[in-house]
Amino acid sequence: MGSANMNRTSRRRHHRRLRRRYLVRRIVAAIALVLLVVGVAASTGASVARVTAALEEGGAATASIDFTKALRMAFANGQIKEPEPSQPQPKSDEDRRKEAAQRELDALAAPMSAEQRKQIYAKAKQTAEHSGAQATKMTYCVATNGDVGDKSAFANAVDRVLNDPRGWPRAGVVFQQVADGCDITVTLAAPEKLPTYSTYCSSEYSCRVGADVIINKKRWDGAVDHWFQEGGTLAGYRTMVINHEVGHALGHIDNEQACGGDGKAAPLMQEQSMFLNGCTINQWPLDSELWTNFVGSPA
Structure with a gap:
């Protein structure tokens, strides 16, 4: 009798262990199902109720759930749909304008090979020779003063601006960068x-003193508000300020020519960083400004 009672006790304990294991499996399966429902609903955009119903119909409501199989069946039957691929949002006019302005800025400062510099100089020389004035060469050095970063991008921009056929080459002047012994130093x-x-030089603006053409880093980085309000870009402002300050070295003075009236292009030598007087922004010398007192070497 004692032995039989022990066997019955052991069997009861065994059954209790089996029931606990079965209950744990059911709980784990339920948790897994909840997580699956929530995950699928989040990824497909379907409601939790819809995903739950689809999985139950696919056979995912028992303790021995084959979640992957049930999910495949739900997708195959169209009960749960794949999320629609997201479509790229069209760019706004403002986004396109900013991208174009950045490309212009990058192009101005981009590295140049020796061959590219040679081509730029040759084109400027050709423009100078056809200007009607005697083609002359102004040499310049590039320098930095203070915490302004690397000067290579600045030097590239200066070279491109000064030898652009729209600029001072139209007055017969070409510009060549040299290491020393230069006519002017652009800093x-x-x-x-x-x-x-x-x-006479202000910390707010750029300046020219004798052979020194000094570009203010504050303006180089940020221009002035009204320049942007008039539709200008930072690359355009940089072009204007280089041409304007070097214009002083060629013999021009500030505001030597008045604004031609509302809607007319401002003279390059007008202090456009300070005012426009109704004129539109302009980064190149006007035809009426194509003269120079500079006497240089043959181009």
Whole structure:
């Protein structure tokens, strides 16, 4: 009798263990099903109720759930649909304008090979020779003053701007960058360095003192608000300020020519960083500004 009672006790314990295991499996299966329902609903955009119904119909409601099989059946039967591929949003006019402005800025500062520099110079020389004025060469050095970063991009922009056929080559001048012994030095300077060149130089604007053409890093990076308000770009402002300050080295003075009236292009030598007086922004010398007091070597 004692042995029989022990066997019955062991069997009861065994059955209790089996029931616990079965219950644990059911709980795990239920949790897995909940996670699957939520995950599928999130990825497909379907409601939780719809996904649950689809999985139950596909055979995913028992303890021995084959979730993958049930999910495949639900998709195959069209009960759950694949999410629609997201379509790229069309770019706004503002986005396109910003991208174009950035491409223009990148192109101005892009590295140049020796051959590219040679071609730019040759085109400028051709323009100068056909200008009606004697073609002359102005040499320039490039420098930095203060914390302004690497000067290579600045030097590339200066070379492109000064030898652009729309600029001073139309007055008969071409520009050649040299290491030393130059006619002028074009410097990118930190704002606080500008007054060290002359008491007439402001930390707010660019300046020219004798053979020094100093471009203010503050303006180089940010131009002025009204330039952008008039539809200008940062690349256009950089072009204007280089041409304007070098124009002083060619003999021009600020505001030597008045604005021609509302809607007319501002003279290059007008202080466009300060005012427009109704004129539109302009980065190249007007036909009426194509003269120079500079006497250089033959181009």
